[in-house]
Each structure stands twice: as C-alpha cells, then as structure tokens.
Amino acid sequence: MTTLLTEQPHPDHATLDQYPTGQLVQTLVADQAQAALAVQAAAPQLAQAVDAAVLRLRAGGRLIYAGAGTSGRLGVLDSVELLPTFNWPTERALALLAGGPGAMFMAVEGAEDNRAQGGADLQALAPTAHDVLLLLAASGSTPYALGVADAARAAGALTVGFANNPGSALAAACDIAVVLDTGPEVISGSTRLKAGTAQKIALNSLSSAVMVRLHKVYGNLMVDLRATNAKLVQRAVRLTMRATDADEAAANTALQACGWRVKTAVVMLKAGVDAADAEQRLQAADGSVYTALQHNS
Numbered sequence: 001m002t003t004l005l006t007e008q009p010h011p012d013h014a015t016l017d018q019y020p021t022g023q024l025v026q027t028l029v030a031d032q033a034q035a036a037l038a039v040q041a042a043a044p045q046l047a048q049a050v051d052a053a054v055l056r057l058r059a060g061g062r063l064i065y066a067g068a069g070t071s072g073r074l075g076v077l078d079s080v081e082l083l084p085t086f087n088w089p090t091e092r093a094l095a096l097l098a099g100g101p102g103a104m105f106m107a108v109e110g111a112e113d114n115r116a117q118g119g120a121d122l123q124a125l126a127p128t129a130h131d132v133l134l135l136l137a138a139s140g141s142t143p144y145a146l147g148v149a150d151a152a153r154a155a156g157a158l159t160v161g162f163a164n165n166p167g168s169a170l171a172a173a174c175d176i177a178v179v180l181d182t183g184p185e186v187i188s189g190s191t192r193l194k195a196g197t198a199q200k201i202a203l204n205s206l207s208s209a210v211m212v213r214l215h216k217v218y219g220n221l222m223v224d225l226r227a228t229n230a231k232l233v234q235r236a237v238r239l240t241m242r243a244t245d246a247d248e249a250a251a252n253t254a255l256q257a258c259g260w261r262v263k264t265a266v267v268m269l270k271a272g273v274d275a276a277d278a279e280q281r282l283q284a285a286d287g288s289v290y291t292a293l294q295h296n297s
Contacts, residue, residue, distance in 0.1 A: 004165045006138050006191050010184040028193070031186045035197035038164075038180045039205065046202060049160045049176045050209045053132040056158050057214065061130030062091070063207070064157075066122065066148040068098035068112030070192040071136035071162070071199060076104055078134075078203040084232065086216040087224045096121045098144040111144065118147025122155075129156035134206070136199055137161075138191035140168020149173045162202055164195040178202055215287040218243055223262040223289060236262050243289075244269040267292050 010016075013027060039046075057063070063082070065075030072095070079095040082088035098118070099108025111117070122133075133152040137145040140163030149170065152159045161174030164182050171177035180198040185191060211217065216224040221243050227236045240251040243266045254265035258275035266289055267278035278292070285291035 005183050006164050007189045008184040009188040035194040038182045038198045039201045042178045045178045054213045056130045059130045064094045065134045066096040067136035068144045070196045072097040084226050086211040087226045112142050115143035115147035118144040119151040122148045122151040127155035127157050131157040133159045135161045138164040138195040140165045140170040218289040227260045240265045
C-alpha cells in the first residue's frame with residue numbers, strides 16, 4: 001500500500017495541521033480541483049465504457065455497481081438516483097457494498113478484504129453477459145471488488161474498473177479501465193477526498209451519458225423523470241413547457257392525461273395527438289422523442 005500514489009503524503013502540505021483555518025479550508029477546496037482534471041484525462045475511456053454499456057443495456061442488461069467503503073457508497077448513491085432522474089428501473093440498477101447494506105451507514109471492518117464474498121455477492125444476482133459491472137476501488141487492489149470482477153468475467157458481463165492508481169490490479173482485471181490519477185491526498189491516505197470526488201464525477205458522467213444514449217433526454221431536458229413528489233411534479237410541468245412552448249395549463253392537462261410521463265406529454269403537445277397515440281409512437285421509436293415526432297415532419 002505504501003507504493004500507491006493515493007497513500008503517499010502530499011509533498012506540499014507537511015504542516016497541514018498548523019495552517020490557519022482560512023488557509024486550511026482553501027487548501028482542501030483547491031485540491032479538489034484536481035479531481036475534475038483526473039476525470040477529464042480519462043474521458044476517452046469513459047466514452048468507450050458508455051458505448052459498450054449501451055449495447056448491453058439495450059439487450060436487457062443491468063447496471064451493477066460494486067465496491068467497498070467510500071467507493072462502494074458512491075456506487076450505491078449513483079444507482080439509487082437513476083430511478084427518479086431517468087425512470088430507470090430499480091431492478092436494473094443494483095449495488096453491491098462490501099459488508100452488506102448496513103455498511104452504508106457504519107464501516108464493517110475487514111469486509112473489503114474478502115475476495116470470495118465479492119464473488120458470492122455477485123453470483124447471488126445471477127449475472128449474465130448482458131450486465132454491466134461498474135467496479136470501484138481507489139487503491140485498485142480491494143479484494144472484494146476483485147472478487148466481484150472475477151465472477152463478472154466468468155459470466156461474460158462487461159466490466160468497467162474505476163481506480164485512482166495507475167497500473168492497478170482492478171484496472172488489469174476489467175474490460176475497460178477508467179484510471180482517475182488523483183495522486184496524493186492533502187490528508188495522507190484519505191481517499192474520501194479528491195479520489196472520491198473523481199469517482200463521483202466519473203460515475204455521474206458515465207451514467208448520465210448512458211441515459212442520454214438510451215433516449216432518456218430530449219435536447220438537454222430530463223424528460224423521463226419519475227414524478228414521485230411535489231418538487232418533481234413541478235419539474236415535470238416546467239420541462240413539458242420548455243420542450244413544447246405550451247403554457248402551464250396545457251402542460252398540466254397533458255401530463256394528467258398520460259400519468260405524468262413527460263415524454264408522452266411532449267409528443268402529445270408537439271404532435272397534436274392523444275396519450276395512447278403518443279405512447280405508441282414512443283414505443284415504436286425505442287423511446288426517442290425525436291423519432292416519435294418524425295411522423296409529423
């Protein structure tokens with residue numbers, strides 16, 4: 001572990017604990033900027049992962065996240081946000097966390113060291129060749145994540161590894177390696193800092209790009225959200241108005257007629273059809289609003 005860049009003491013901040021508070025906060029904030037640069041450097045690999053993942057997901061596959069500690073929790077976070085944001089089914093966005101669900105809230109010591117458990121946890125989900133595994137480990141050597149990778153490869157699933165150290169075992173074990181080279185942390189070894197931030201940015205970028213490719217977005221509008229609360233209902237109305245130039249009353253009427261499905265309301269209003277016709281057009285167009293509207297062009 002002492003050879004890993006993420007575990008090295010930062011050469012510029014040996015007296016961090018002596019910094020005045022203003023300097024301390026500025027140092028921590030400024031170092032986070034390196035996370036975005038690390039993700040930018042890995043953008044070609046992220047794009048490769050998006051294209052490969054979309055092919056599997058269109059065939060009915062699932063997104064399955066796996067990791068331990070901070071990395072695993074970031075995977076859980078990304079997975080649970082896909083339903084309200086993109087109406088992606090919960091049974092197709094799963095997350096494996098070393099130590100089980102309870103490890104989301106309290107560290108389970110030693111869980112990340114169990115490679116066999118990682119494999120067993122994935123096997124319990126009956127993985128297939130259509131599945132996409134997103135494996136996260138700042139060190140790139142977490143046994144639990146490597147165990148999940150072993151089982152994923154045996155099932156023929158696509159494996160995408162996210163690691164913050166070049167030349168890691170996880171990167172070598174996966175079909176696509178997204179190396180987020182964030183270097184030493186301001187607080188030595190605390191990979192919940194910029195290493196974790198880089199993973200969050202990378203996951204946001206990958207899952208969002210995948211959903212764009214799966215027609216969950218129209219223009220740059222989030223038109224496949226699940227309106228599960230008052231805030232999202234209001235957002236659905238605003239999105240429908242922006243996509244169609246309809247007024248609030250017309251947007252509300254269309255949304256109520258189609259069960260608050262923004263995509264359907266957009267096609268209804270732009271094509272001048274009822275909810276059933278709009279749904280048929282979207283189904284025939286594989287969910288693409290643009291294609292569904294071409295009937296009128």
